[in-house]
Amino acid sequence: xxxxxxxxxxxxxxxxxxxxxxxxxxxxxxxxxxxxxxxxxxxxxxxxxxxxxxxxxxxxxxxxxxxxxxxxxxxxxxxxxxxxxxxxxxxxxxxxxxxxxxxxxxxxxxxxxxxxxxxxxxxxxxxxxxxxxxxxxxxxxxxxxxxxxxxxxxxxxxxxxxxxxxxxxxxxxxxxxxxxxxxxxxxxxxxxxxxxxxxxxxxxxxxxxxxxxxxxxxxxxxxxxxxxxxxxxxxxxxxxxxxxxxxxxxxxxxxxxxxxxxxxxxxxxxxxxxxxxxxxxxxxxxxxxxxxxxxxxxxxxxxxxxxxxxxxxxxxxxxxxxxxxxxxxxxxxxxxxxxxxxxxxxxxxxxxxxxxxxxxxxxxxxxxxxxxxxxxxxxxxxxxxxxxxxxxxxxxxxxxxxxxxxxxxxxxxxxxxxxxxxxxxxxxxxxxxxxxxxxxxxxxxxxxxxxxxxxxxxxxxxxxxxxxxxxxxxxxxxxxxxxxxxxxxxxxxxxxx
Amino acid sequence: xxxxxxxxxxxxxxxxxxxxxxxxxxxxxxxxxxxxxxxxxxxxxxxxxxxxxxxxxxxxxxxxxxxxxxxxxxxxxxxxxxxxxxxxxxxxxxxxxxxxxxxxxxxxxxxxxxxxxxxxxx
Numbered sequence: 197x198x199x200x201x202x203x204x205x206x207x208x209x210x211x212x213x214x215x216x217x218x219x220x221x222x223x224x225x226x227x228x229x230x231x232x233x234x235x236x237x238x239x240x241x242x243x244x245x246x247x248x249x250x251x252x253x254x255x256x257x258x259x260x261x262x263x264x265x266x267x268x269x270x271x272x273x274x275x276x277x278x279x280x281x282x283x284x285x286x287x288x289x290x291x292x293x294x295x296x297x298x299x300x301x302x303x304x305x306x307x308x309x310x311x312x313x314x315x316x317x318x319x320x321x322x323x324x325x326x327x328x329x330x331x332x333x334x335x336x337x338x339x340x341x342x343x344x345x346x347x348x349x350x351x352x353x354x355x356x357x358x359x360x361x362x363x364x365x366x367x368x369x370x371x372x373x374x375x376x377x378x379x380x381x382x383x384x385x386x387x388x389x390x391x392x393x394x395x396x397x398x399x400x401x402x403x404x405x406x407x408x409x410x411x412x413x414x415x416x417x418x419x420x421x422x423x424x425x426x427x428x429x430x431x432x433x434x435x436x437x438x439x440x441x442x443x444x445x446x447x448x449x450x451x452x453x454x455x456x457x458x459x460x461x462x463x464x465x466x467x468x469x470x471x472x473x474x475x476x477x478x479x480x481x482x483x484x485x486x487x488x489x490x491x492x493x494x495x496x497x498x499x500x501x502x503x504x505x506x507x508x509x510x511x512x513x514x515x516x517x518x519x520x521x522x523x524x525x526x527x528x529x530x531x532x533x534x535x536x537x538x539x540x541x542x543x544x545x546x547x548x549x550x551x552x553x554x555x556x557x558x559x560x561x562x563x564x565x566x567x568x569x570x571x572x573x574x575x576x577x578x579x580x581x582x583x584x585x586x587x588x589x590x591x592x593x594x595x596x597x598x599x600x601x602x603x604x605x606x607x608x609x610x611x612x613x614x615x616x617x618x619x620x621x622x623x624x625x626x627x628x629x630x631x632x633x634x635x636x637x638x639x640x641x642x643x644x645x646x647x648x649x650x651x652x653x654x655x656x657x658x659x660x661x662x663x664x665x666x667x668x669x670x671x672x673x674x675x676x677x678x679x680x681x682x683x684x685x686x687x688x689x690x691x692x693x
Numbered sequence: 694x695x696x697x698x699x700x701x702x703x704x705x706x707x708x709x710x711x712x713x714x715x716x717x718x719x720x721x722x723x724x725x726x727x728x729x730x731x732x733x734x735x736x737x738x739x740x741x742x743x744x745x746x747x748x749x750x751x752x753x754x755x756x757x758x759x760x761x762x763x764x765x766x767x768x769x770x771x772x773x774x775x776x777x778x779x780x781x782x783x784x785x786x787x788x789x790x791x792x793x794x795x796x797x798x799x800x801x802x803x804x805x806x807x808x809x810x811x812x813x814x815x
Contacts, residue, residue, distance in 0.1 A: 340780045363792045
């Protein structure tokens with residue numbers, strides 16, 4: 197056995213081991229912390245790419261941990277969808293981590309920096325574990341690793357940290373814990389009717405189980421969906437999200453918005469199409485209900501965003517709205533709709549992390565983030581704000597940019613399934629997005645000079661470069677959407693649509 | 694019918710505990726009580742899993758040489774719950790640590806009062 201066959205598990209294990217080294221290294225050799233953290237995630241990213249190439253070449257990789265055969269042993273599955281998600285997580289995570297090396301220096305208390313990197317690595321471990329997990333219980337364990345790391349990350353604030361962060365974290369924990377309990381019950385009910393936890397085996401046995409215990413199967417799916425809707429902050433369950441983002445340091449909100457809630461939405465796709473299967477899901481009322489909530493999320497998230505004055509809160513409510521798109525994609529029973537939703541996972545994580553990191557860079561320089569403080573900042577920090585504006589335009593859906601591509605696929609999906617109400621929702625939401633993003637762009641570039649006579653310049657290069665890469669990504673990924681689509685289309689056809 | 698339902702009393706108790714826990718979490722203002730509610734809810738799930746895997750007259754699932762005809766309880770839910778307990782303990786520990794911090798900052802454990810003191814939408 198050569199090393200490359202172990203890549204699916206190493207993607208998870210390497211950051212996990214490194215994360216526990218971080219606090220120790222911070223006491224012993226401070227200089228090593230940041231290079232090790234960055235190189236570990238870079239290694240994971242390279243391994244994800246290598247695994248993805250292998251998956252495209254020779255089909256899904258099934259890795260049996262410890263050599264035990266499933267359904268008894270733990271199985272790690274790297275199929276097209278997992279490979280895609282692993283690349284998104286480790287790639288965007290790497291850029292955010294590079295950014296945080298400079299950000300942490302100034303914005304996070306010195307004694308907490310080791311813990312900060314440990315938690316970020318744990319979060320990345322948990323998320324990548326969730327996408328490669330081949331059985332439901334490992335999914336739950338990695339979910340909790342990721343969740344507890346993100347609760348704690350919200351409370352790690354800088355020297356200027358607000359007191360509200362403890363309350364925000366408590367509320368996040370409180371809702372997350374309810375969600376985790378629901379998910380555990382979902383697993384229990386599923387186990388009762390199938391007698392297995394291995395996802396592939398579970399899916400097979402569920403077909404028989406559904407004819408004998410249709411209500412239990414429905415109940416287990418219901419518990420799962422409620423739990424993951426809470427974790428992904430779908431509209432009526434989004435209450436934890438804006439506060440958590442407001443008080444968390446910029447890289448943490450970027451990680452959460454770009455990765456955490458996306459992975460939770462990915463699990464909903466997995467549950468619907470890989471585990472429960474389209475035959476069961478399409479006959480339940482869960483699908484139209486979730487579709488309705490996604491529609492509300494898209495519109496109401498945007499309306500809330502318009503009413504905010506704090507830039508981070510605008511972006512947070514915009515995330516609530518954008519997660520609506522991802523969930524809407526999951527509920528459209530058409531190839532284009534699903535592809536659009538999955539593509540939006542990548543596109544939104546690139547766009548939103550560009551914006552949150554740019555706002556973080558402004559915070560780093562000025563310490564302010566009210567919309568009026570952004571007046572004229574475009575002249576002082578031209579590169580950062582150029583990336584921010586491109587991402588904002590992309591979010592609105594201006595044609596060659598990324599946001600347009602995924603929305604286009606979803607529009608095609610709504611037309612194919614004849615759900616014209618949602619065609620209207622997507623179009624109307626683009627207009628609403630334009631309202632608040634153009635307001636921001638107007639303040640940044642066209643509202644005259646900055647107030648007062650303060651000297652502001654660009655953030656340090658380690659912060660600027662990730663922002664610029666992500667900002668360029670917002671253009672390039674729009675023009676070259678064919679590359680991720682290669683993985684996504686195979687994944688969607690494996691869904692049986 | 695009634696006897697059928699009554700013989701499944703373990704699930705009824707688990708559901709009742711779950712609802713008690715959820716109700717406590719949602720309605721109580723005191724943060725400690727919320728955490729207790731969370732623990733009751735988790736306990737309900739543990740009961741649900743463990744009773745699901747139990748077999749009447751079943752022995753602990755340890756295979757001893759020469760004992761082929763022994764009935765064992767299902768070990769898998771027990772293994773799951775062992776992990777779930779660890780998860781629950783760590784969530785509780787973190788929640789309690791946050792409560793200590795909240796008390797230090799606001800001087801109260803009442804969640805409504807904390808929201809008042811925090812003020813505004815932030």
